[in-house]
Amino acid sequence: MADKQVETALKDVMSRMKQASERAGRTQPIRLVAVSKTKPVEALQEAYDAGQRVFGENYVQEMLDKVPALPADIQWHFIGHLQSNKVKAVVEGVPNLSMVETVDSTKLADRLNRAVEQAGRPEPLAVMVQVNTSGEESKYGVEPDGCVDVARHIAKNCPRLRLAGLMTIGQPDYSSRPENFSCLADCRRRVAAELGLPDESLELSMGMSGDFEQAIEMGSTNIRVGSTIFGAREYPAKPKSPSPPPQ
Numbered sequence: 001m002a003d004k005q006v007e008t009a010l011k012d013v014m015s016r017m018k019q020a021s022e023r024a025g026r027t028q029p030i031r032l033v034a035v036s037k038t039k040p041v042e043a044l045q046e047a048y049d050a051g052q053r054v055f056g057e058n059y060v061q062e063m064l065d066k067v068p069a070l071p072a073d074i075q076w077h078f079i080g081h082l083q084s085n086k087v088k089a090v091v092e093g094v095p096n097l098s099m100v101e102t103v104d105s106t107k108l109a110d111r112l113n114r115a116v117e118q119a120g121r122p123e124p125l126a127v128m129v130q131v132n133t134s135g136e137e138s139k140y141g142v143e144p145d146g147c148v149d150v151a152r153h154i155a156k157n158c159p160r161l162r163l164a165g166l167m168t169i170g171q172p173d174y175s176s177r178p179e180n181f182s183c184l185a186d187c188r189r190r191v192a193a194e195l196g197l198p199d200e201s202l203e204l205s206m207g208m209s210g211d212f213e214q215a216i217e218m219g220s221t222n223i224r225v226g227s228t229i230f231g232a233r234e235y236p237a238k239p240k241s242p243s244p245p246p247q
């Protein structure tokens with residue numbers, strides 16, 4: 001990367017995190033997940049060389065392609081929609097998979113639990129329950145009223161999983177409003193009460209490039225920042241002429 005752009009941006013995000021934590025009087029460290037989807041391994045390596053160890057990807061195949069090209073002490077977070085038929089591939093193909101943040105059904109939890117067992121992973125896999133906090137139609141994430149059921153199922157019936165907390169994206173356009181953050185905090189209170197745990201024993205994964213400071217001030221423990229570290233995402237250009245008919 002030219003001129004250490006990634007390193008500079010990463011350090012800037014870290015100092016903004018620190019200031020937001022101080023403003024909010026937070027004492028526990030907050031985890032930064034560097035969201036590297038669509039970015040080449042060179043960009044991830046630059047962030048790694050600058051000290052970053054936690055990376056997030058949201059497509060299984062892209063993660064499987066990148067993992068072998070990067071150091072083994074990276075802690076990978078899966079943050080995309082996980083299809084049932086990809087569960088085995090991601091659990092077996094990523095030995096250093098540290099967390100799946102996007103569990104939104106008991107069925108997916110069961111699949112993950114079984115895959116972790118079959119892969120002979122020594123440690124339980126940390127997972128979060130993804131909550132749809134926007135009230136908008138969205139394919140992914142449980143409704144706030146459903147979060148307790150999924151969380152309880154993981155805690156009681158999935159011994160190879162560890163319930164780490166709750167996650168939200170916010171609005172369907174990937175921005176967030178304060179209501180999204182307070183809704184997730186409310187879900188955490190309900191889950192913690194149901195399981196007889198202190199609130200702080202469960203994490204809140206919320207806040208992205210545009211709003212991570214506000215998320216920290218509202219209690220986030222895990223922020224997921226992509227474009228502010230790596231630059232705008234370049235998706236492959238769409239063909240200009242109509243695509244040829246399928247062969």
Ligand SMILES: *Cc1c(COP(=O)(O)O)cnc(C)c1O
Binds near residue numbers: 035037079169228
């Ligand atoms: C892409 C993505 C992010 C990062 O978004 P930025 O706005 O680029 O920081 C965070 N969380 C999820 C689930 C994502 O898919």
